[in-house]
Amino acid sequence: MAGTEDITPEQVEREQAVYGPFTDVVRELVDATIRTRIDDAEARTIQDELAAIVARMRTRQLDGAYAVNNRGRHWGNTVVGLRNAVAPPLHIDRESTGRVWSSFHLGAAYEGPPGLVHGGVSALVLDQLLGEASGAGGRPGMTASLTLTYRRATPLGDLRGEAWIERTEGIKTWARGHLSDAEGITVEAEGLFILPRWAREAAESTPPTFE
Amino acid sequence: MAGTEDITPEQVEREQAVYGPFTDVVRELVDATIRTRIDDAEARTIQDELAAIVARMRTRQLDGAYAVNNRGRHWGNTVVGLRNAVAPPLHIDRESTGRVWSSFHLGAAYEGPPGLVHGGVSALVLDQLLGEASGAGGRPGMTASLTLTYRRATPLGDLRGEAWIERTEGIKTWARGHLSDAEGITVEAEGLFILPRWAREAAESTPPTFE
Numbered sequence A, B: 001m002a003g004t005e006d007i008t009p010e011q012v013e014r015e016q017a018v019y020g021p022f023t024d025v026v027r028e029l030v031d032a033t034i035r036t037r038i039d040d041a042e043a044r045t046i047q048d049e050l051a052a053i054v055a056r057m058r059t060r061q062l063d064g065a066y067a068v069n070n071r072g073r074h075w076g077n078t079v080v081g082l083r084n085a086v087a088p089p090l091h092i093d094r095e096s097t098g099r100v101w102s103s104f105h106l107g108a109a110y111e112g113p114p115g116l117v118h119g120g121v122s123a124l125v126l127d128q129l130l131g132e133a134s135g136a137g138g139r140p141g142m143t144a145s146l147t148l149t150y151r152r153a154t155p156l157g158d159l160r161g162e163a164w165i166e167r168t169e170g171i172k173t174w175a176r177g178h179l180s181d182a183e184g185i186t187v188e189a190e191g192l193f194i195l196p197r198w199a200r201e202a203a204e205s206t207p208p209t210f211e
Helices: A009-035 A040-057 A119-136 A197-205 B009-035 B040-057 B119-136 B197-205
Strands: A100-106 A142-150 A157-169 A172-181 A184-194 B100-106 B142-150 B157-169 B172-181 B184-194
Touching: A009 B009, A009 B040, A040 B009, A040 B040, A100 A119, A119 A142, A119 A157, A119 A172, A119 A184, A119 B119, A119 B142, A142 B119, B100 B119, B119 B142, B119 B157, B119 B172, B119 B184
Parallel strands: none
Antiparallel strands: A100 A157, A142 A184, A142 B142, A157 A172, A172 A184, B100 B157, B142 B184, B157 B172, B172 B184
């Protein structure tokens, strides 16, 4: 297992250059799998081709999930992960005050009701944004509670999210945020983030890399 | 665009037989994209092969997302979608009382902190379960609000979720639920689900198929 300690900045950059574009193609494939109308015979042929590709990729792979093997890099993260085709992915901008924001696109893979973003996907994205706001403000934490208020339906397409720190008290950080489309806010969120004991102990030996 | 009206039960069954296994292979590819350690040259070769496959699949495809084109079928849904490789997918059992439950596995694609389920993924899954409970009880609705309480970290791996209707009042349904691992409950949720006006009007002409 290669930890962050064992890898040079050049290796990180090289992996990024390879797996950024690679994962974008896998995202395209996920979208095409939902939307394609090719005939069944062609679909079966492609399924066999994909199975063969997966077998080649699995000849040498991490034992387990990404962050377990690469602490400090979030490339496996479900919302922002460079190597995770489940992630849109979000590119999040941040200020040290704890304000974070992101513009992103949600396509067919994020559908709940017809043409609309799945309510749980809005929760997923907002959990990440509020957590990053907490981290950007210098107090990284895990979600202790999260409340979503759905003002109206969020359409699939181009969206924006932002979050900020509302207040802090010891190891607790309260953050707020929202998603919006071109017409305004669609979903609001507030959350409490707490740095758990195991993370506090780890933070004493090595500073968190996600600040 | 082929609506549910235009398609026979045999066609639905055939599509299921083709795209169930197909999408499972795409899920494997998503996992392998996170975890593979093949050399860079092989990764670039595979990227080109995948791009060619995507191009073949896109020669004939739906214009837009899945449920827009196939009302009543949830195969594009982010949590339960048969054709959506973002979805684990969850297979949800239900009783007409509104109790629903599901056993499922979350792998590398659902990671937040190292080795743990992303807090937002727990929210995503619970939103679907509470919404399905509301629907199973005869009152399908969209999420109006959702509150998650994280009791402890949820490990990646085999998990279980359940949800039930707490109470109803007119078009409003309050549902509750939780996720658990082998040791017990990790995340609790409560939500309010409301059938929006556009869905009520649609329901008057055609009964919702997700009851």
